[in-house]
Amino acid sequence: MSFFEENVRKFFIPVQFQKGDFMLSAGKVEHFLYYIERGIVRYFYYNTLKDKEITTDFTFSGQFCLSYASFVKQIPSVLQMQALTDIKAYKIGRSQLEKLMNNIEVVKIKAVILEKLFVEKSERELRFLTQTPEENYLYLLQKEPVLLQNIPLKYIASYIGITPQALSRIRKRIVL
Amino acid sequence: MSFFEENVRKFFIPVQFQKGDFMLSAGKVEHFLYYIERGIVRYFYYNTLKDKEITTDFTFSGQFCLSYASFVKQIPSVLQMQALTDIKAYKIGRSQLEKLMNNIEVVKIKAVILEKLFVEKSERELRFLTQTPEENYLYLLQKEPVLLQNIPLKYIASYIGITPQALSRIRKRIVL
DNA sequence: CGCCGAGTTGAACTGAATCAAGAAACGTGG
DNA sequence: CCACGTTTCTTGATTCAGTTCAACTCGGCG
Numbered sequence: 438m439s440f441f442e443e444n445v446r447k448f449f450i451p452v453q454f455q456k457g458d459f460m461l462s463a464g465k466v467e468h469f470l471y472y473i474e475r476g477i478v479r480y481f482y483y484n485t486l487k488d489k490e491i492t493t494d495f496t497f498s499g500q501f502c503l504s505y506a507s508f509v510k511q512i513p514s515v516l517q518m519q520a521l522t523d524i525k526a527y528k529i530g531r532s533q534l535e536k537l538m539n540n541i542e543v544v545k546i547k548a549v550i551l552e553k554l555f556v557e558k559s560e561r562e563l564r565f566l567t568q569t570p571e572e573n574y575l576y577l578l579q580k581e582p583v584l585l586q587n588i589p590l591k592y593i594a595s596y597i598g599i600t601p602q603a604l605s606r607i608r609k610r611i612v613l
Numbered sequence: 614m615s616f617f618e619e620n621v622r623k624f625f626i627p628v629q630f631q632k633g634d635f636m637l638s639a640g641k642v643e644h645f646l647y648y649i650e651r652g653i654v655r656y657f658y659y660n661t662l663k664d665k666e667i668t669t670d671f672t673f674s675g676q677f678c679l680s681y682a683s684f685v686k687q688i689p690s691v692l693q694m695q696a697l698t699d700i701k702a703y704k705i706g707r708s709q710l711e712k713l714m715n716n717i718e719v720v721k722i723k724a725v726i727l728e729k730l731f732v733e734k735s736e737r738e739l740r741f742l743t744q745t746p747e748e749n750y751l752y753l754l755q756k757e758p759v760l761l762q763n764i765p766l767k768y769i770a771s772y773i774g775i776t777p778q779a780l781s782r783i784r785k786r787i788v789l
Numbered sequence: 790c791g792c793c794g795a796g797t798t799g800a801a802c803t804g805a806a807t808c809a810a811g812a813a814a815c816g817t818g819g
Numbered sequence: 820c821c822a823c824g825t826t827t828c829t830t831g832a833t834t835c836a837g838t839t840c841a842a843c844t845c846g847g848c849g
Contacts, residue, residue, distance in 0.1 A: 493735070555727055601797090603837050746804090767826095777828070781828060
């Protein structure tokens with residue numbers, strides 16, 4: 438059991454979600470931080486103008502998961518979270534987490550987690566700037582093969598920043 | 614004087630850079646965290662394969678600035694930093710900063726800064742996924758007008774993820 | 790069985806990349 | 820302060836990958 442997992446079990450409450458469940462809908466305020474023990478979560482925005490969903494991220498087993506801006510500022514969330522698989526998770530309320538923040542070790546862990554989030558976003562940024570959608574897809578393929586087993590391709594297309602049609606053609610190109 | 618500025622002055626050493634100076638070159642390990650009092654810093658990667666620079670970010674007056682991965686892991690930096698203007702800054706060494714991390718208030722500030730960095734990258738990610746290069750440029754125009762006064766457009770093109778030629782045509786379109 | 794969402798395929802279109810050349814701005818030394 | 824060379828910016832022509840609109844297939848599920 439990992440260091441995080443041990444600590445998580447001490448303070449967090451078990452919670453489960455079913456495939457398809459919305460863990461957080463648009464307009465709701467995020468009150469919990471989740472630790473995903475098993476499953477995949479999808480983050481997305483809904484663009485009313487274009488009547489289109491934009492998938493921005495996925496969270497896999499062993500990671501923390503929350504609508505960050507909403508949780509921190511306690512404002513209605515624009516970002517939505519959906520369970521892509523059945524999920525086994527642990528949650529902790531914001532006020533209780535706040536109490537833990539008097540412990541310097543916990544604050545340090547918080548900094549480490551934020552650090553990781555920041556570095557990941559930076560790496561993703563670099564991929565957008567340097568790679569073609571095709572290279573981006575191939576990267577995702579080798580980095581998170583589990584993603585492609587159960588998940589609709591349209592979410593992956595959106596995550597890469599292209600249409601489902603374009604992804605379909607890329608996949609065709611690759612096989613040849 | 615802001616809260617940050619007050620604290621910065623207590624522990625940081627003044628340092629200056631001239632326009633064009635490399636604050637950190639590729640392959641060097643980052644030993645300092647900088648606070649930029651006045652000036653603009655450009656972050657970029659150099660892609661040997663395509664013989665091309667990729668500008669990923671800018672830091673303006675009143676912000677912290679460092680090659681994050683290199684500083685934290687003490688490994689040679691891939692990311693480079695260059696002064697786009699003359700710069701007045703303050704710096705603190707890694708080991709001294711580490712000592713400050715025994716103070717919970719400092720760690721909390723660290724978390725707040727990382728939080729800000731993460732949210733900014735997330736917003737930039739969303740712009741890549743939802744906006745056209747033209748919209749992206751217009752956004753930058755209104756968000757950081759100072760950037761366009763002295764800075765070569767090719768850096769801005771790179772930051773948006775397009776070629777200088779494409780940016781030139783976008784600017785032409787906008788004026789009309 | 791029929792419906793519906795996901796995925797694929799086709800054709801026309803669009804916007805950025807690329808290659809190439811010329812104009813404008815900048816800095817440096819005479 | 821001007822002349823020169825370099826870098827930056829612009830413009831044109833061509834090519835290419837992704838978008839859009841539309842039709843069709845496939846598989847699951849009522």
